[in-house]
Amino acid sequence: MKEIVGGVCAAKGFTANGVHCGIRKNKSKKDLALIFSEKRAAAAAVYTQNLVKGAPITVTRQNLADGYAQAMICNSGNANTCNANGIEIAEETCALIGAQLGIPASDIIVASTGVIGQPLDIAPIAAGIPPLVSGLGDYSLAAAEGIMTTDTKVKEVAVSFELGGVECHLGAIAKGSGMIHPNMATMLIFVTTDAAITPEMLQKALSNDVKTSFNMISVDGDTSTNDMVSVLANGMAGNAEISAPGAAYDAFCEALHHVTVKLSRMIAKDGEGATKLIECTVEGAKTQQDAVTISKAVIASSLVKAAMFGADANCGRVMCAIGYSGAQVDVSRIDVSYISAAGSILVCEAGSGLSFDEDLAKAILTEDEITVFVSLHDGDGSATAWGCDLTYDYVKINGDYRT
Amino acid sequence: MKEIVGGVCAAKGFTANGVHCGIRKNKSKKDLALIFSEKRAAAAAVYTQNLVKGAPITVTRQNLADGYAQAMICNSGNANTCNANGIEIAEETCALIGAQLGIPASDIIVASTGVIGQPLDIAPIAAGIPPLVSGLGDYSLAAAEGIMTTDTKVKEVAVSFELGGVECHLGAIAKGSGMIHPNMATMLIFVTTDAAITPEMLQKALSNDVKTSFNMISVDGDTSTNDMVSVLANGMAGNAEISAPGAAYDAFCEALHHVTVKLSRMIAKDGEGATKLIECTVEGAKTQQDAVTISKAVIASSLVKAAMFGADANCGRVMCAIGYSGAQVDVSRIDVSYISAAGSILVCEAGSGLSFDEDLAKAILTEDEITVFVSLHDGDGSATAWGCDLTYDYVKINGDYRT
Numbered sequence: 017m018k019e020i021v022g023g024v025c026a027a028k029g030f031t032a033n034g035v036h037c038g039i040r041k042n043k044s045k046k047d048l049a050l051i052f053s054e055k056r057a058a059a060a061a062v063y064t065q066n067l068v069k070g071a072p073i074t075v076t077r078q079n080l081a082d083g084y085a086q087a088m089i090c091n092s093g094n095a096n097t098c099n100a101n102g103i104e105i106a107e108e109t110c111a112l113i114g115a116q117l118g119i120p121a122s123d124i125i126v127a128s129t130g131v132i133g134q135p136l137d138i139a140p141i142a143a144g145i146p147p148l149v150s151g152l153g154d155y156s157l158a159a160a161e162g163i164m165t166t167d168t169k170v171k172e173v174a175v176s177f178e179l180g181g182v183e184c185h186l187g188a189i190a191k192g193s194g195m196i197h198p199n200m201a202t203m204l205i206f207v208t209t210d211a212a213i214t215p216e217m218l219q220k221a222l223s224n225d226v227k228t229s230f231n232m233i234s235v236d237g238d239t240s241t242n243d244m245v246s247v248l249a250n251g252m253a254g255n256a257e258i259s260a261p262g263a264a265y266d267a268f269c270e271a272l273h274h275v276t277v278k279l280s281r282m283i284a285k286d287g288e289g290a291t292k293l294i295e296c297t298v299e300g301a302k303t304q305q306d307a308v309t310i311s312k313a314v315i316a317s318s319l320v321k322a323a324m325f326g327a328d329a330n331c332g333r334v335m336c337a338i339g340y341s342g343a344q345v346d347v348s349r350i351d352v353s354y355i356s357a358a359g360s361i362l363v364c365e366a367g368s369g370l371s372f373d374e375d376l377a378k379a380i381l382t383e384d385e386i387t388v389f390v391s392l393h394d395g396d397g398s399a400t401a402w403g404c405d406l407t408y409d410y411v412k413i414n415g416d417y418r419t
Numbered sequence: 420m421k422e423i424v425g426g427v428c429a430a431k432g433f434t435a436n437g438v439h440c441g442i443r444k445n446k447s448k449k450d451l452a453l454i455f456s457e458k459r460a461a462a463a464a465v466y467t468q469n470l471v472k473g474a475p476i477t478v479t480r481q482n483l484a485d486g487y488a489q490a491m492i493c494n495s496g497n498a499n500t501c502n503a504n505g506i507e508i509a510e511e512t513c514a515l516i517g518a519q520l521g522i523p524a525s526d527i528i529v530a531s532t533g534v535i536g537q538p539l540d541i542a543p544i545a546a547g548i549p550p551l552v553s554g555l556g557d558y559s560l561a562a563a564e565g566i567m568t569t570d571t572k573v574k575e576v577a578v579s580f581e582l583g584g585v586e587c588h589l590g591a592i593a594k595g596s597g598m599i600h601p602n603m604a605t606m607l608i609f610v611t612t613d614a615a616i617t618p619e620m621l622q623k624a625l626s627n628d629v630k631t632s633f634n635m636i637s638v639d640g641d642t643s644t645n646d647m648v649s650v651l652a653n654g655m656a657g658n659a660e661i662s663a664p665g666a667a668y669d670a671f672c673e674a675l676h677h678v679t680v681k682l683s684r685m686i687a688k689d690g691e692g693a694t695k696l697i698e699c700t701v702e703g704a705k706t707q708q709d710a711v712t713i714s715k716a717v718i719a720s721s722l723v724k725a726a727m728f729g730a731d732a733n734c735g736r737v738m739c740a741i742g743y744s745g746a747q748v749d750v751s752r753i754d755v756s757y758i759s760a761a762g763s764i765l766v767c768e769a770g771s772g773l774s775f776d777e778d779l780a781k782a783i784l785t786e787d788e789i790t791v792f793v794s795l796h797d798g799d800g801s802a803t804a805w806g807c808d809l810t811y812d813y814v815k816i817n818g819d820y821r822t
Contacts, residue, residue, distance in 0.1 A: 097738075132734070331535075347471050414721070
């Protein structure tokens with residue numbers, strides 16, 4: 017497997033586009049994105065577990081009941097959530113785009129992101145669909161721009177890999193910056209691949225993957241109402257269809273995981289207001305679940321996040337988060353180190369704070385990618401979670417999000 | 420029952436004091452506080468559930484095993500947590516203050532608050548104890564100052580109430596501003612009363628009280644390592660000792676609850692960097708536990724908190740938090756209003772966002788005490804939780820806490 021340039025158009029038979037249709041007031045911001053597969057594709061998705069769900073989640077779930085789809089459409093600027101006629105609008109969007117593409121409305125994955133609780137007008141979407149479709153091409157970046165809200169960076173990744181000697185491709189675009197604390201799925205991720213795989217195995221691969229990729233991110237502890245990760249596999253690479261576990265399935269999962277972990281790190285690093293990526297790796301936990309619980313507690317702690325923003329090597333913040341995480345730990349065995357491109361430093365050993373070189377600590381924490389390394393010396397469980405620092409800009413962005 | 424002026428010296432037989440002994444560098448900040456009862460008193464406490472616990476928690480728990488104590492000592496500036504010799508230092512503190520007061524070391528409640536993971540030196544405490552004891556008097560305020568860290572306001576409350584025709588008093592001091600997300604007990608609260616009550620009934624009253632007072636606050640989601648609420652009841656009011664449930668016990672609980680709720684609100688409003696108190700009242704939940712879960716999720720949401728700072732009436736933030744809280748709700752029945760001294764406004768009805776008067780909403784949210792009122796129309800469960808807004812200053816305070 018190797019990383020290649022591109023996003024959702026890296027796989028054979030996929031085209032994409034993004035346009036400004038008028039949902040967002042700022043005309044320089046694209047607000048409608050489309051991904052289209054020449055061939056009907058095996059499809060899988062995972063969704064937010066928030067009880068307040070965006071209307072598009074309900075419609076997509078219905079459309080994917082048969083395991084197949086051919087296009088993905090997504091608007092930004094309005095989440096189409098907590099709207100009395102939300103389902104109607106999402107279904108109308110599918111009908112309009114299906115008619116324009118010449119495919120059934122039930123083969124569409126539909127998604128929305130933006131403000132919650134404001135009516136979404138179908139008019140700009142209806143007006144935007146003809147240019148959206150007529151402009152389809154190798155435009156993964158335009159689609160990635162069309163789904164952004166407070167994101168500051170476009171997020172796309174692609175890889176090539178071999179299945180039984182056949183070269184396959186898998187690529188994705190993502191958006192996600194605030195309201196990010198996934199529980200099952202997260203944010204909006206659209207993955208395309210030309211590998212041939214059955215809907216059942218595709219769903220299995222995706223459901224398993226998110227546990228150690230997107231579900232290990234938190235920007236602010238708020239699980240969105242509109243999170244969705246979806247994938248289309250159109251089989252155009254020509255490999256033997258994956259229909260059972262085995263070497264080909266493992267190779268597919270490896271390619272998928274490379275892309276999802278990379279996107280997870282990109283999303284965390286581009287968290288609202290963030291200046292740095294905070295990675296927490298926990299080793300030596302009693303169980304893997306304990307390691308997951310602890311690593312997520314550390315990267316989600318407001319106090320750890322603020323200390324990272326200030327490059328303050330306050331090990332008490334990390335110890336405190338480990339202690340309240342809910343995992344069972346022997347506090348007297350905990351070691352904590354900070355690691356970055358500038359070096360590494362042990363700040364807590366066997367549960368007690370150490371005196372350390374403050375200048376080195378400051379240099380390490382001033383980098384833009386920092387690992388908090390926690391050793392529990394109590395078993396074989398390990399996990400890694402990703403978050404970001406808490407900054408003035410997070411407060412600013414969310415103090416007046418709607419205007 | 421009526422509220423009276425004062426704090427921990429409002430009850431008969433209690434004196435207090437606070438001094439600067441040198442744990443904190445800033446000489447204008449007191450860092451050692453003492454509360455003393457003339458008579459040995461029934462004692463009760465609840466503690467943090469963080470697995471990483473301050474050494475004073477362990478020592479206090481031992482000292483209160485017999486249900487009695489006579490003094491409370493607390494230092495600020497250093498939490499005496501994650502220190503290899505923490506227990507030793509806490510025990511030495513008890514021995515020194517016991518000797519100076521002429522009481523057993525095992526009758527002392529000891530507490531610490533401040534930086535975690537830095538060794539605590541006994542020398543300044545030893546030097547501070549003689550003036551601390553010789554200066555004991557009606558100095559509840561000095562003691563309240565001695566336990567402050569990032570608090571901006573001194574917190575004390577007292578009430579008088581009658582038990583069987585006898586006038587009793589109950590008062591308290593509190594500290595708490597950051598690392599506040601209680602789970603069982605919270606922060607440091609020292610309560611004194613001259614009511615006569617058995618240790619068993621006192622513990623029962625306190626354990627029950629914190630469920631609807633301190634356990635309903637969150638400033639930042641971080642449960643401290645040093646949280647403790649403790650109470651001394653010296654019986655000097657002369658009422659018949661409360662040794663069983665009944666009218667006198669209920670009257671005592673009412674007085675205790677008045678003081679603890681008032682302190683809970685004061686702590687939330689003085690949360691690190693906060694500009695306003697956010698109260699969330701949930702009514703009509705299926706169960707009381709659901710109401711508790713939802714109200715805490717709303718006041719703990721970073722997005723709700725940032726929106727409140729910006730006076731942005733974004734009902735999507737509240738709906739989102741309700742949805743991911745974990746409580747079972749019928750989303751289609753949820754009403755949400757904002758209420759303050761400037762009026763009230765319904766922003767969400769039957770699960771859908773409403774158009775509303777933005778000027779009125781802004782005026783309501785610009786006040787410094789705001790209630791988010793959630794009606795679920797699904798049962799009789801209700802609860803109220805308290806938090807604060809998320810501000811630039813929270814980030815500033817915690818970006819470099821140790822310096």
